[in-house]
Each structure stands twice: as C-alpha cells, then as structure tokens.
Amino acid sequence: MTPATAAGPTDGGPARVLSPALSLDASFRHIREAAASRRYVSYGELALASGLSWQAARRRMDPHLYDLCRRATERGWPLLSAIVVDRQSVPHGAMRGRPLIGFARAAERLGRIVGGDAAEFLAEEQQRVFAWAEKERDHVLHA
Incomplete structure (x- = not known):
C-alpha cells in the first residue's frame, strides 16, 4: 500500500507524502514556531506538520496532545x-465545548488546578505558552 499524499502549501508547493503517525517532535517544533509568532494552530495544521491528513490524525490527536503536554509538564513548560x-x-484562540472540556481535563490529570472557569484558565495558559516561546527563542529544546 502506498502512502497517501496531501496537497502542498497554498503557495502551490509540491504535495507531501503523508506518514502513518503523529510525531511529537514535529508537533513540538510547529507549536513552538507558532507560539514564537504569537499565533494559534489548528488541529489540521498540526496533523500536516506530522505528514498526516486531518482525517488520518483525528482519532489520534487527543492522546497525542496529552502526551505532548505530559512531556512539557515534566520539563516545567506550559x-x-x-x-x-x-x-x-x-x-482568536478561544475554545468551547468538547475541546475546552478535553483541555481542562487533561490539565487536571497533569496536576494543574483549572478552577471554576476553564476558558479563563485556557487564556492564561495560552499567554504562558507565548511567553515561554519568547523566553526560549534562542535555546535548543526537544519535546
């Protein structure tokens, strides 16, 4: 069976061969780069960073993001x-519904105190991610 391909970037670049699994290293690099620009990332964009279509990554994304946050927590990162x-x-970066509930539950499983307002906790954590990326801009880091 041959790997699937995804359309290239919107600039008309070449199609990319899609890989079978989400990569923590690729996700880390993509999130760090976006955070350094104070930019939010879509789930689909993160899937493509690992060479996966959103359809292929969809069921894998929640455990993948949890693992990424677990590793970040072990390193003292947001x-x-x-x-x-x-x-x-x-x-704008706002979450609601299932994604917000999932993020808050993951945070609590990792020992964070979310409090009564998950959206407020999320907004504060987003600012921590942006500040972390700025502070670590010139450092070599690995997921």
Whole structure:
C-alpha cells in the first residue's frame, strides 16, 4: 500500500507524502514556531506538520496532545496544546465545548488546578505558552 499524499502549501508547493503517525517532535517544533509568532494552530495544521491528513490524525490527536503536554509538564513548560484550536478559532484562540472540556481535563490529570472557569484558565495558559516561546527563542529544546 502506498502512502497517501496531501496537497502542498497554498503557495502551490509540491504535495507531501503523508506518514502513518503523529510525531511529537514535529508537533513540538510547529507549536513552538507558532507560539514564537504569537499565533494559534489548528488541529489540521498540526496533523500536516506530522505528514498526516486531518482525517488520518483525528482519532489520534487527543492522546497525542496529552502526551505532548505530559512531556512539557515534566520539563516545567506550559501546556503547549493550549494554542492548538479548531480551524474557526485560529484567529482568536478561544475554545468551547468538547475541546475546552478535553483541555481542562487533561490539565487536571497533569496536576494543574483549572478552577471554576476553564476558558479563563485556557487564556492564561495560552499567554504562558507565548511567553515561554519568547523566553526560549534562542535555546535548543526537544519535546
């Protein structure tokens, strides 16, 4: 069976061969780069960073983001998945519904105290991710 391909970037670049699994290293690099620009990332964009279509990555994304946050927590970093949102939320970063509940539950499983307002916790964590990326801009880091 041959790997699937995805359309190239919107600039008309070449199609990419898609890989079978999400990569923590690729996700980390993509999130760090976006955070350094104070930019939110869509789930689909993060899937493509690992060479996966959104359809192929969809069921794998929640455990993947949890693992990324677990590793970040072990290193004393903020919850990096805070800036990963659905496509419609990329301009502003707000989450609601299932994604917000999932993020808050993951944060609590990792020992964070979310409190009564998950959206406020998310917004604060997003700012922590942006500040972390700025502070670590010139350092070599690995997921």
